[in-house]
Structures are given as structure tokens and as C-alpha cells.
Amino acid sequence: MTTTERPLRADAQRNLERIIASARSLFAEQGAQAQMEDIAAHAGVGIGTLYRRFPTKESLMTALVRERFQEFAVIAEEVERTTDPADALPTVMRRHAEAVEHDAAFQLAMMNLESFHWQGIEEDKKVLRATIARIIARGKKAGTVRANLRVDDYGILMCSTTAAMYFITDKSGWRRQQEIILAGLRPE
Amino acid sequence: MTTTERPLRADAQRNLERIIASARSLFAEQGAQAQMEDIAAHAGVGIGTLYRRFPTKESLMTALVRERFQEFAVIAEEVERTTDPADALPTVMRRHAEAVEHDAAFQLAMMNLESFHWQGIEEDKKVLRATIARIIARGKKAGTVRANLRVDDYGILMCSTTAAMYFITDKSGWRRQQEIILAGLRPE
């Protein structure tokens, strides 16, 4: 999994991007039962090409999650650099949530991944996880984060916010949700 | 849906119970991709019998959720009757969670229902929802529940706890999770 792949042929690369974009839009529209055939067609490629890149439907969903995770890592590092340690944790959580606020496909994928843990996305998690761990530690030191919070809690807490985005009809109902969680994160 | 059904024939009733028990155990073991055929076989009935009671796989999962919801209603009423209004909300949430702590099938079903809302289980929700609404209102009056909490938040908050049960490997990791949520529920 430490795959340092060499670049794809130009057309293949374009196809890959189209596939991902199509997957994102069809999953968002139709939910998890959007069909592989339809995604391929929407991307303008044969079904075989889709399977060449993503050997299973689940691997395609995972790819959607993975892309966002990489974005999450960038966001987390930026927040760590630029935000007061006392506010950093709530800030990342909000920024991460906002990053996927309109990505129904991601929200869906998070809930449908057969065994997600936030462990699932092995490599991508590492950097992100390390950054989050530091942010949490500093928050504790600053006295704004409850002592018994663990890094592993982060994933599920975020997961529950994305679920809220997907389920709550009210446009930005997830914010009230997250506000509750953020309040709970503070020391007693 | 205001179906007041007359009782099933004795053998049919027994089959129904077996089907539900089998579904619970197979979903718990194998996740959502447990097969209808296998569930029928495990229950000792033909596949046709399974479909006679549950016209789709999703309706079978919904049934598992529905049973628990009825139990939830009973629990909520009991808590309302016997617990200090100031503590009632955290108490129901804990008791509801404990009720499904070992029911992996329920946890899974909650996450897989195509459009859950907690709205999904129409009739069963009503009583439960009304009780929860009163508990929340009294909690606010007692000053132990934040003012901007809505009844509809309850479902998603609980949902995130069941997700935690399913995902967190740590035996009772969901308790720490819920503790955070409960803390967040209190006024600022």
C-alpha cells in the first residue's frame, strides 16, 4: 500500500477523473444503489474501464472518502499552524464538516463502508491522525478539551456529524448537532 | 398503516418469530449482506414464506428497528415516571443505548435504512417522540438541558451512539462517546 505509482497515460487519467466525478454525482443523487454501469456510462467509459481502476464498488466509494481525507489532512495542518491551541479542536471539526457539507456521496460512503473504523483508510489516516492527536493534546494543556478524549473518538464524532448532514432535512441542522458535540468536548 | 391485524395462525406466528430471530443473528454475524435465502433457511422456512411477511429485505431490517423502538417507548415512559426531570434526559439516552448495546443487527439496520430520519418508523415513533419531547421540555425547565435542543435531534444523537457501538472495537467505548454527547446537552 506504499504505492508510489507512476503517472497514468493522459487519456487514462482523464477517464479516472471522470469516473470519480460521475460516482460522486450519481451516489449523491441516487444513494448507494447507484449502478456501476450507470456510473461508467455517465463518465463516458466502458464498464471494464471502471473495473480496471476500481475492482469493486466498495473500493470506488472508498476512493471518494480517501480524497476527502487527504483534504482533511491539509485543513488540519493549516488549523494547527494558524489557530490558538485553545480553539483548534472545535475549529478543525467545523472546517472538516464544512468541507463535506455539500458532498452527499461522501456522507453516504462514510456510513456504507463495510467496516469503516476511521482506521479503514490506512495511509491517509496517518498524517491526519497525528495532527489531530497533537491538536487534542494541546487543547487539553490549554484546558479547553476534556481529559478523557482520545484520538479515536474524533472519527466517530465526525461521522455522526456527516450522518446528521445526510439525514437531517433542515438545511444546516448539522450545525446545531455539532455545536452540542463541541460543547461536550470541553472539560466538565 | 393503522393496521390492527388479527392474530396469525399459530404456525405462521412461530415462523414469523423464527424469521426475526434468524435475521437478527445473521445480520449481526455477517452484516447487511447476509442473504435472504440464508435467513429463511436458518429459520427453517421457505424463501417464499420470508417474502410473505417481509416484501423486501429493507422491510425486514425495518422490522428489527421497529421492535426496538417499541421497547424504547416503554423505557422512555418508565423513565419519565420514575426519574427526577433534571436527570431524565441523560437517563433515557443511557437506558436506550444499553437496550441495544448487544444488538449488532439493530445498529447495522439503523445505518443502512435507505432513508431513516428517525421519522421512518411512522407509528412507533409517535408515542416515543411525544414522551421524549416532554422529557426535554422538563429538562429545560429544570435548567439541565440546553435551550436550543429539539426533539428531532434526539434520533441522530442516539444514532451516532449506535454507530459508535458498531464501529468502536473497544468493548464499551460508546460510553465515553455518549458521555461527551450528554455533556454537550447541558446548558452552556
Place this chain on the structure above:
DNA sequence: ACCTGAACACCGTTCAAGT
């Protein structure tokens, strides 16, 4: 009324042929 399971349909996945 209820049960059964063979048959059907749909959709995820494979693979031989093509550039």
C-alpha cells in the same frame, strides 16, 4: 391461510478480443 422452491430479473464482476 399459509407454505414451498424453481424460475426470473437485476446488477456486480470477469475476460477475451481489440487499439
Place this chain on the structure above:
DNA sequence: ACCTGAACACCGTTCAAGT
């Protein structure tokens, strides 16, 4: 290297026949 789509396999669902 990569693309294609017909063919295959699996599994959810139906329905004609049986008690």
C-alpha cells in the same frame, strides 16, 4: 497500457402449484 462490452454469477424477488 488501456479500452470495450458480451457473458457470467450471484442474490433479491415473484409466482404457480401444493396443503
